[in-house]
Amino acid sequence: MPSRREDNLSRPRISIREMEIDDLAPVYHLGESLFTRTALPALYRTWDPYEVTSAFTTDPEFCLVAEDGRGNIVGFALGSTVEKEGSSWRYGYLAWLGVKEEFQGLGVAQRLLHEFEKRMKEEGVRMLIVDTEGDNAKALAFFRKNGFRRPTSHVWLTKSLVRPENGVPKPLKPLAFARRRTGATPARKNSAPLDSPIPLP
Numbered sequence: 001m002p003s004r005r006e007d008n009l010s011r012p013r014i015s016i017r018e019m020e021i022d023d024l025a026p027v028y029h030l031g032e033s034l035f036t037r038t039a040l041p042a043l044y045r046t047w048d049p050y051e052v053t054s055a056f057t058t059d060p061e062f063c064l065v066a067e068d069g070r071g072n073i074v075g076f077a078l079g080s081t082v083e084k085e086g087s088s089w090r091y092g093y094l095a096w097l098g099v100k101e102e103f104q105g106l107g108v109a110q111r112l113l114h115e116f117e118k119r120m121k122e123e124g125v126r127m128l129i130v131d132t133e134g135d136n137a138k139a140l141a142f143f144r145k146n147g148f149r150r151p152t153s154h155v156w157l158t159k160s161l162v163r164p165e166n167g168v169p170k171p172l173k174p175l176a177f178a179r180r181r182t183g184a185t186p187a188r189k190n191s192a193p194l195d196s197p198i199p200l201p
């Protein structure tokens with residue numbers, strides 16, 4: 001059976017280069033098709049135009065694109081350098097890496113990463129950091145294949161502020177407020193003043 005790469009031998013040639021201003025919209029729209037709500041359910045990282053524009057304005061040398069022979073953007077890598085207080089090391093963070101679905105399995109991401117690493121090394125970076133969802137099998141396989149090790153877990157918790165869940169205090173009944181505001185019914189002796197926080201049960 002042919003490998004994923006052999007299946008795609010007929011694809012056009014891809015070149016890797018630094019991102020330019022005209023690439024902002026194509027990169028953003030490509031990311032929209034890759035970083036969807038279902039692909040990134042936790043929303044701790046949200047793909048939006050600001051991700052692209054801020055990376056481009058602050059660290060343009062770490063914003064790379066992959067372009068096919070017809071000038072279409074088919075992949076990108078966006079990152080930055082990070083300095084930790086108390087550490088003499090410089091770190092590199094690859095925040096977003098994406099390859100258009102039809103071009104996946106051709107080694108495009110590998111080439112983007114290779115160029116990204118080269119630029120990071122030139123900048124004196126000693127360690128690269130990446131992150132992705134724990135169930136993003138493709139990305140994890142890609143990062144492992146490219147030498148990323150020692151995955152560290154970080155737990156994200158969520159709490160709805162609009163739908164009561166177990167353990168969340170119920171708000172006071174609106175009726176009680178209404179009566180006290182109009183003064184039609186005298187406030188009960190033990191009731192909290194209007195501006196006090198909602199009492200815990």
Ligand SMILES: CC(C)(COP(=O)(O)OP(=O)(O)OC[C@H]1O[C@@H](n2cnc3c(N)ncnc32)[C@H](O)[C@@H]1OP(=O)(O)O)[C@@H](O)C(=O)NCCC(=O)NCCS
Binds near residue numbers: 136
């Ligand atoms: C992860 C991603 C960037 C990989 O891009 P790609 O261009 O397909 O990757 P490459 O072709 O360069 O793959 C290089 C190696 O990674 C591994 N790999 C990549 N995709 C894989 C897959 N679907 N299954 C298994 N291994 C895979 C392989 O070892 C591969 O080498 P090989 O083809 O010689 O076996 C791409 O799947 C993608 O854009 N995913 C959606 C966005 C995303 O999740 N980004 C990462 C977090 S920001």
